[in-house]
Amino acid sequence: MLRAFAAALRRELRVAARHKGDWLLPPLFYLIVVTLFALGGKPNDPQLAAFAPAVLWVGALLSALLNLDRLFRADFDDGTLEQMFLAPHGPIAVVYAKLSGHWLLGGLPLALLAMPLALQLGVPSAVLGSLLAGLLLGTPMLSLIGGFAAALTVGLPRAAVLLPVLVLPLIGPVVIFGAGAARAAAAGLDAAGPLYLLASLLVLGLCLLPLAATAALRNSFD
Amino acid sequence: MLLLKIPRPRGYAGSIPASGTIAFLPLLSIHSTILSDLLLRTESLSVGRGDRVLLRELTIAVGCGQLVHLRGRNGTGKTSLLEVLAGLRSPVSGKVERTAGGLHWLGHKNALNGDLSVLENLQFWCALQHCDASAIAGALERLGLAKLRHRPCRTLSAGQKRRAALVRLLIAPRPLWLLDEPLAALDAEGLAYVGQMLDEHLQRDGGALVTSHQALPVGRDRLQLLEIG
Incomplete structure (x- = not known):
């Protein structure tokens, strides 16, 4: 199973390297959205810094949605999905690899990019650690929940329109705890509580959501 | 309940698990030389797509060294049937039993x-x-x-x-090949390759179920025609 996981992850990275636009687009979109927020507010406005965690989280969420519908689409269209389901160990290793690839190419760059963008919004440097930790724990959840939604809609036409409606309500707790950790740090409180909750959600998501995505992919054949 | 033994044919190794709701019976034994040569068998199989039932109460058997050519008009359910036999989709009702040696699936899409x-x-x-x-x-x-x-x-x-x-x-x-329109888009040389591959596969006691609107480029002695629709 590890061999299939490694091969599938390598394949994801290889395809991404040949389609640089696909994974450069979300960070670029993130940069533009957050910069527009900074430009729209008054310079050195403390209100802007107060809202910064929410802006950074919602921006990351919307950016991660941009290339989500393509997660399983190509494999569904070209028939690779069928071969995945007929593999000796089933498709689960490939599903994990595809979700890992989505985070490595989407969520991780967004989490790292959030640091300079947070400074642009006037977030104190003492809050950056909590913000980064929250994003590093939360962005994999974007990939997991988004992957599940992408699997549910893979056989449907115009899935890209349906995806945000499915993902945004499910991602609510992640945004609440992620932004909450940064807000707590800004208020001088301990941010560990929301971060532990985020970590718990991530463990739960890692165990359950790839299985749910696999079941949803199987339904796409019917 | 009668369980059917489907042995792994000579020249093949490896296994894949059955998937979906299709039952794979790794089985006990049965004293029948005819059944023991089977790679695939269906029992009262009904196949549908969406809420339409396309094929009802179908009984198919593919034995070692046997090629079944599945023919029928467009939309009669050939691809749906093959998908069910491969384990990609669930049947409406009935049962599919497959060999433990694994199968090759070649759908319309090339993967x-x-x-x-x-x-x-x-x-x-x-x-x-x-x-x-x-x-x-x-x-x-x-x-x-x-x-x-x-x-x-x-x-x-x-x-x-x-x-x-x-x-x-x-x-x-793999002992069992399920091929959906394998000849599509092939030139004369490609057709000859497929013919050779099928011949060699059958000689190794493999079996195949193939849908094609064209005549299959193999000898008629091992070919069985199954017309549906």
Whole structure:
């Protein structure tokens, strides 16, 4: 199973390297959205810094949605999905690899990019650690929940329109705890509580959501 | 309940699990030489798509060294039936029993990522199927794709893509082949390759169920025609 996981992850990275636009687009979109927020507010406005965690989280969420519908689409269209389901160990290793690839190419760059963008919004440097930790724990959840939604809609036409409606309500707790950790740090409180909750959600998501995505992919054949 | 033993034929190894709701019976034994040669058998199988039932109460058996040519008009359910037999979809009702030795599935789609080369696609498939990738070079050579192995699949013609998909049948020997329109887009040379591959497969006691609107390029002695619709 590890061999299939490694091969599938390598394949994801290889395809991404040949389609640089696909994974450069979300960070670029993130940069533009957050910069527009900074430009729209008054310079050195403390209100802007107060809202910064929410802006950074919602921006990351919307950016991660941009290339989500393509997660399983190509494999569904070209028939690779069928071969995945007929593999000796089933498709689960490939599903994990595809979700890992989505985070490595989407969520991780967004989490790292959030640091300079947070400074642009006037977030104190003492809050950056909590913000980064929250994003590093939360962005994999974007990939997991988004992957599940992408699997549910893979056989449907115009899935890209349906995806945000499915993902945004499910991602609510992640945004609440992620932004909450940064807000707590800004208020001088301990941010560990929301971060532990985020970590718990991530463990739960890692165990359950790839299985749910696999079941949803199987339904796409019917 | 009567359980059916379907032994692994000579010349084949490996196994894949059955999937979906299709039952695989690894089974006890039965004293019947006819049944013991089967690679695939259905019992009262009904197949549908959406809320439509396309085929009802179908009984099919594919034995070792036997080729079943499934024919029928467009929309009669040939592809749906093959998908159910492969375990990709659930039947409306009935049962499918398959050999433990594994199967090859070649659908309408070639399962080739257009951004990857032929070789990269096949290497990924080998990793997925836990089979030895060292057989790829010889199989590509045999199907006349050796010079194209580093070409991205999106730059290949439809016939070349079909050949690349057929290479999988040679890389990992499996007793049962389920092929949906394998001759689509192939030229005369490609048809001859498929004929040779099917002949050799049947000689190794393999079995195949093939849908095609064209005549299959194999001898008639082992061919059984199944008309549906």
